[in-house]
Amino acid sequence: MKRMFSKRAREAKASEVRELLKLTDNNDIIAFGGGLPAQEAFPVEEMIEVCKDILVAHGTKAMQYATTEGNNEIRGLMQEIMKEKGITAEIENILVTSGSQQGLDLTAKVFIEEGDKVICEKPTYMAAINAFKPFSPQFLEVEMEEDGITLEDLEALLQQNPDAKFIYTIPDFQNPTGRSMSLGKRKKLVHIANKYDILIIEDNPYSELRFSGETSPPIKSFDTEGRVIYLSTFSKIVCPGFRIGWVCGEKEIINKYGLLKQGTDLHTNIFSQLQILYFFKTYDIKQRINKVREIYKKKRDVMIETIEKEFPKEVEFTRPMGGMFVWVTLPEDMEAKKLLEKAITQGVAFVPGEAFYASSEVKNTLRLNFSGLEEDKIQIGIRRLAEVIKNEM
Amino acid sequence: MKRMFSKRAREAKASEVRELLKLTDNNDIIAFGGGLPAQEAFPVEEMIEVCKDILVAHGTKAMQYATTEGNNEIRGLMQEIMKEKGITAEIENILVTSGSQQGLDLTAKVFIEEGDKVICEKPTYMAAINAFKPFSPQFLEVEMEEDGITLEDLEALLQQNPDAKFIYTIPDFQNPTGRSMSLGKRKKLVHIANKYDILIIEDNPYSELRFSGETSPPIKSFDTEGRVIYLSTFSKIVCPGFRIGWVCGEKEIINKYGLLKQGTDLHTNIFSQLQILYFFKTYDIKQRINKVREIYKKKRDVMIETIEKEFPKEVEFTRPMGGMFVWVTLPEDMEAKKLLEKAITQGVAFVPGEAFYASSEVKNTLRLNFSGLEEDKIQIGIRRLAEVIKNEM
Numbered sequence: 070m071k072r073m074f075s076k077r078a079r080e081a082k083a084s085e086v087r088e089l090l091k092l093t094d095n096n097d098i099i100a101f102g103g104g105l106p107a108q109e110a111f112p113v114e115e116m117i118e119v120c121k122d123i124l125v126a127h128g129t130k131a132m133q134y135a136t137t138e139g140n141n142e143i144r145g146l147m148q149e150i151m152k153e154k155g156i157t158a159e160i161e162n163i164l165v166t167s168g169s170q171q172g173l174d175l176t177a178k179v180f181i182e183e184g185d186k187v188i189c190e191k192p193t194y195m196a197a198i199n200a201f202k203p204f205s206p207q208f209l210e211v212e213m214e215e216d217g218i219t220l221e222d223l224e225a226l227l228q229q230n231p232d233a234k235f236i237y238t239i240p241d242f243q244n245p246t247g248r249s250m251s252l253g254k255r256k257k258l259v260h261i262a263n264k265y266d267i268l269i270i271e272d273n274p275y276s277e278l279r280f281s282g283e284t285s286p287p288i289k290s291f292d293t294e295g296r297v298i299y300l301s302t303f304s305k306i307v308c309p310g311f312r313i314g315w316v317c318g319e320k321e322i323i324n325k326y327g328l329l330k331q332g333t334d335l336h337t338n339i340f341s342q343l344q345i346l347y348f349f350k351t352y353d354i355k356q357r358i359n360k361v362r363e364i365y366k367k368k369r370d371v372m373i374e375t376i377e378k379e380f381p382k383e384v385e386f387t388r389p390m391g392g393m394f395v396w397v398t399l400p401e402d403m404e405a406k407k408l409l410e411k412a413i414t415q416g417v418a419f420v421p422g423e424a425f426y427a428s429s430e431v432k433n434t435l436r437l438n439f440s441g442l443e444e445d446k447i448q449i450g451i452r453r454l455a456e457v458i459k460n461e462m
Numbered sequence: 463m464k465r466m467f468s469k470r471a472r473e474a475k476a477s478e479v480r481e482l483l484k485l486t487d488n489n490d491i492i493a494f495g496g497g498l499p500a501q502e503a504f505p506v507e508e509m510i511e512v513c514k515d516i517l518v519a520h521g522t523k524a525m526q527y528a529t530t531e532g533n534n535e536i537r538g539l540m541q542e543i544m545k546e547k548g549i550t551a552e553i554e555n556i557l558v559t560s561g562s563q564q565g566l567d568l569t570a571k572v573f574i575e576e577g578d579k580v581i582c583e584k585p586t587y588m589a590a591i592n593a594f595k596p597f598s599p600q601f602l603e604v605e606m607e608e609d610g611i612t613l614e615d616l617e618a619l620l621q622q623n624p625d626a627k628f629i630y631t632i633p634d635f636q637n638p639t640g641r642s643m644s645l646g647k648r649k650k651l652v653h654i655a656n657k658y659d660i661l662i663i664e665d666n667p668y669s670e671l672r673f674s675g676e677t678s679p680p681i682k683s684f685d686t687e688g689r690v691i692y693l694s695t696f697s698k699i700v701c702p703g704f705r706i707g708w709v710c711g712e713k714e715i716i717n718k719y720g721l722l723k724q725g726t727d728l729h730t731n732i733f734s735q736l737q738i739l740y741f742f743k744t745y746d747i748k749q750r751i752n753k754v755r756e757i758y759k760k761k762r763d764v765m766i767e768t769i770e771k772e773f774p775k776e777v778e779f780t781r782p783m784g785g786m787f788v789w790v791t792l793p794e795d796m797e798a799k800k801l802l803e804k805a806i807t808q809g810v811a812f813v814p815g816e817a818f819y820a821s822s823e824v825k826n827t828l829r830l831n832f833s834g835l836e837e838d839k840i841q842i843g844i845r846r847l848a849e850v851i852k853n854e855m
Contacts, residue, residue, distance in 0.1 A: 073627060073661055074718060075597075078572045081721035108522035116525070120513035129501035132509070132701035167560055167705075170728045178596055179471045199725035203571060204468075234466060268466055308525035310732040312560075325467060328474035332592035335563045338731045339703040 077203035086406065086421055099450030100418045104244065104393060105441035107368070110361045111308045115352055116344065122351070123343045135339035137331045139165025139315070143346045147301075147315045154276070155290035156299065158317050164326050167337045169274050169302035169314035171330070173200035176235075176270055176298065178329045179322070181206045186233040188226060188267075190218055192396075192425035192434070194244045197237060197272065208427035209233065213243075215387075217250030220257055227265040235268035235298075240288055241276040242392025245425045245436040249390065252285040259291045269297045274314075277306045277358050279391035280366035295319040303345050305393075306358055311341035365393070368439040371447045379455035381462060393440040396422070399433040400462065406432065408461060417453040470596040479799065479814055492843030493811045497637065497786060498834035500761070503754045504701045508745055509737065515744070516736045528732035530724045532558025532708070536739045540694075540708045547669070548683030549692065551710050557719050560730045562667050562695035562707035564723070566593035569628075569663055569691065571722045572715070574599045579626040581619065581660075583611055585789075585818035585827070587637045590630055590665065601820035602626065606636075608780075610643030613650055620658040628661035628691075633681055634669040635785025638818045638829040642783065645678040652684045662690045667707075670699045670751050672784035673759035688712040696738050698786075699751055704734035758786070758833055764840045765832040772848035774855060786833040789815070792826040793855065799825065801854060810846040 090102045123131050138144070144163045151158055166172045173196070181187065181204035189197070191210035198208070209226055212219045218238060227233060238258070240250040250258070262269050271288045289299040295318070302314035316326055330336075348354075372395055376386055385398040397419075399405060405421035412418055422434030439447060483495045516524050531537070537556045544551055559565045566589070574580065574597035582590070584603035591601070602619055605612045611631060620626060631651070633643040643651070655662050664681045682692040688711070695707035709719055723729075741747075765788055769779055778791040790812075792798060798814035805811055815827030832840060 073573055075571065075573055075575045075578075078718045078722065081718060083717075083721065103527075105527055108526050111522040111525045113517050113521050113525070117514050117517050120517075121510050124506050124510050124513075128506050129504040129701075132504045132506070132703040133501050134496075134498055134697075134702045167727045167731075171726065174726045178468065180466055180468055182468045185468075196725065196728065201725075203722060203725060304527075308522075309527045310525040312727065312729075312731045324476075325471045325474060328476060329471065329596060332589065332594075332596060333564065333567045333726070334560045334705065335589065336705075338560075338705045338734055340734060340737075341731055344733075 077205070081203070084424060086409070086424060090418060090420070098413060098416050098418050099442065099446050099453065101437040101442070101450060102418045102420045103441050104438055106305050106309060106393065107361070107364050107440045110364055112348065112352065112357070115348065119344055119347045119351065122347055123340065127343060131340050131343055133339070135336045137327050137336045139163070139337060140339065140342045140346065143342045146346060146349055147317070151299070151317060155286040156317065161320050162317050162323055164316045164323050164330065165337050165342060166314045166316055166330070167334055168304065168309070168312035169272065169300050170196060170200065171333070172300040172314055172316045173197050173272070175316065175326045175329055175333065177201045177204040179325045180234050180268070186230050187235060187237060188223070188233050189237040189427050190239070190243065191429065192245055192422060192431070193237065193427055194239060194272065195424045198427050210426065210428055213246065213248060215248060217248060217254045218258070220254060220261065224261060227261065227267065231265065233267055235270050236262065237270045237272065238288070239272045240285070241273060242278060242389050242394070244275070244392070245394055245422065246396040247387045247389030247392050247394045249285070255285060255288045256291050258288055259293065259297070262296045263294055267296070270300065271297050272300045274302045274305055275392040278362065278365055278393065280362045280369065282390035289317065298322060306354070306361065307345055307348060311338070311344055313337065313341055313345050365391070365440055368442070368444060368447060371444045372437065372439040372451060375448050375451040379452055381459055383462065384458060393438055395437045395439060397435045397437060399435070399458070401433055403461060404432045405435040408435070408457060411461070412454060412457045415453050415457050417450045417457065419454070470598070474596070477817060479802070479817060483811060483813070491806060491809050491811050492835065492839050492846065494830040494835070494843060495811045495813045496834050497831055499698050499702060499786065500754070500757050500833045503757055505741065505745065505750070508741065512737055512740045512744065515740055516733065520736060524733050524736055526732070528729045530720050530729045532556070532730060533732065533735045533739065536735045539739060539742055540710070544692070544710060548679040549710065554713050555710050555716055557709045557716050557723065558730050558735060559707045559709055559723070560727055561697065561702070561705035562665065562693050563589060563593065564726070565693040565707055565709045566590050566665070568709065568719045568722055568726070570594045570597040572718045573627050573661070579623050581616070581626050581629040582820050583631055583636065584820070584822065585638055585815060585824070586630065586820055587632060587665065588817045591820050603819065603821055606639065606641060608641060610641060610647045611651070613647060613654065617654060620654065620660065624658065626660055628663050629655065630663045630665065631681070632665045633678070634666060635671060635782050635787070637668070637785070638787055638815065639789040640780045640782025640785050640787045642678070648678060648681045649684050651681055652686065652690070655689050656687055660689070663693065664690050665693045667695045667698055668785040671755065671758055671786065673755045673762065675783035682710065691715060699747070699754065700738055700741060704731070704737055706730065706734055706738050758784070761832040761835070761837060761840060764837045765830065765844060768841050768844040772845050774852055776855065777851060786831055788830045788832060790828045790830060792828070792851070794826055796854060797825045798828040801828070801850060804854070805847060805850045808846050808850050810843045810850065812847070
């Protein structure tokens with residue numbers, strides 16, 4: 070049967086690391102490997118009411134086929150959310166997607182032809198690499214600083230590659246590093262995109278999860294030529310299981326996303342679109358977001374404090390002001406994948422950083438998730454990890 | 463911005479017909495154009511209970527990220543459904559998809575490279591064409607008879623094209639024709655696939671909707687070499703709005719579907735997977751399917767009786783024993799698209815057949831949907847359409 074598979078299918082392989090992390094599912098290993106939002110913040114009770122309200126108000130319409138573009142009321146909600154961030158959009162600028170991940174798949178479908186150059190941060194979100202890869206782009210990486218992508222390197226790269234299609238960036242609490250792009254860089258990035266006639270894909274799932282420092286408006290809010298395509302989701306402020314996200318961009322672009330979405334899944338689950346909509350209609354979302362931030366802040370604080378106390382000085386790590394992840398850089402001669410094997414035997418797990426590099430090989434980094442674990446577990450887990458690292462050094 | 467679009471995005475165009483049919487949304491036009499299941503059969507009341515039960519039993523787990531492969535219990539349910547049809551599968555042979563449409567998108571991702579030959583029925587399901595097209599296959603069409611695909615033509619085609627990747631077929635109450643493949647042809651088709659070393663994609667959304675004649679087992683039940691990939695959905699037996707479907711095939715193949723699904727949408731909405739599961743656990747599904755069949759039979763009967771009475775003899779049409787569609791062939795010199803323009807002015811609409819041909823141009827066919835309309839409307843609509851046809855002849 071193998072000869073039947075497409076090149077993209079032949080190349081799609083289960084990652085070694087994923088297989089390794091599966092071992093951590095069913096025992097007492099403390100797993101920093103996942104990327105789960107804190108589920109203690111999910112509105113379970115409220116959702117029982119919401120489901121009932123939807124079915125009483127919409128009846129069979131909540132269960133029928135729906136439009137590819139998405140429910141107009143929820144598009145209106147997305148419009149409001151973006152307006153508060155300084156992005157002006159009409160409903161026709163918005164497409165509801167089956168999670169933000171589908172926004173990435175459609176981005177690939179709309180823009181990438183085999184060999185097309187795609188610029189991303191080094192490191193970048195693993196699942197974005199996985200979404201783009203089946204369409205065979207050539208990945209170009211740009212180094213990051215504490216305040217986001219290194220603009221000088223980006224310009225140099227664009228001078229060498231004037232035909233690059235887009236820059237993919239996660240400006241707030243980037244996955245995997247937890248870093249955020251400074252206000253100044255956001256503005257300059259738009260400037261550079263205009264100068265070199267390139268698109269920006271702004272993936273912004275975490276922006277509401279800020280628990281310290283000052284908020285910067287999205288890159289899209291500085292867009293002067295319709296070059297920024299903005300992706301977001303309700304996964305982190307309500308819950309991820311419903312798979313409701315959206316894409317915002319120029320009408321001509323969103324129209325193409327919609328046409329290609331049609332063949333991809335016809336439309337996004339209408340019941341869950343209404344679940345999100347009614348949840349926003351009925352409950353105080355600001356209050357909820359504050360609750361989520363408080364939970365996340367505590368977890369981050371525990372993780373950072375324990376790292377500071379326990380990790381050897383040679384190990385570097387980020388201090389995110391929001392989001393879900395801390396990024397750790399081990400001494401150069403250490404390999405995170407080898408470390409993981411030992412860590413598992415000591416009852417702790419993480420994701421080695423290598424999967425987050427689109428084209429280069431970097432072996433001494435790793436990602437720690439703090440949102441998905443209880444505070445006492447974070448403490449114990451970090452202590453275990455510190456021991457493993459010390460033993461390796 | 464246009465220069466940025468991929469070839470597949472440049473080629474994706476809103477269909478003229480779809481635009482025309484949009485006119486029929488908000489007024490008293492009787493629209494046979496859609497493909498909506500009868501919503502009077504959707505279990506709204508039951509779903510209120512189901513949602514509550516899920517949230518009480520699973521709590522936050524019903525809202526959290528879930529596995530790409532799908533919930534194991536619902537995979538077990540899919541396994542049982544297929545077992546009753548004669549398909550033996552293990553859980554690892556099954557992938558939950560975001561509607562059957564995603565099964566088609568993933569089929570394209572797993573198998574189609576640019577220029578690959580894909581065989582389909584003439585006519586075939588429009589949205590399958592739309593799912594495959596972005597991956598640039600070469601479509602080869604095979605004529606249909608009343609009892610399904612013409613096997614002699616298929617063999618001739620395979621002799622000329624030994625490198626074809628797969629045959630795409632809808633054996634039960636095909637969309638758009640309403641035709642079903644005979645038992646004999648199902649067996650022979652597997653035989654031919656073995657002989658010519660080709661895959662079969664069996665798309666089977668309608669099989670439960672049989673209201674007369676005898677059931678034939680799926681093609682997959684005759685599969686001897688793991689060449690049949692079986693797609694199905696809960697859209698027609700529960701409701702389409704939840705977007706829950708599945709793919710069944712050899713483990714090696716399902717593994718590739720899963721790997722590519724990961725980049726496409728991470729996983730299918732877990733809440734809706736549980737909605738389907740709990741609905742099956744709590745309610746008598748056989749009774750429900752019988753209710754659905756009864757509703758559909760009445761509608762089909764009204765449509766066929768009215769057509770027989772009102773349409774000119776020169777117009778041919780299918781008499782489906784299940785499903786949702788009747789296929790009409792006009793005299794050769796008539797153009798369905800032109801007819802539609804006139805029909806709309808007379809308060810009735812349908813889908814011209816041309817969108818259902820993957821590569822050929824046929825202008826004198828059209829599809830009528832009976833499941834989505836009340837019986838009295840079906841009668842009035844068919845009378846209106848008969849008048850329009852008579853006036854054209």
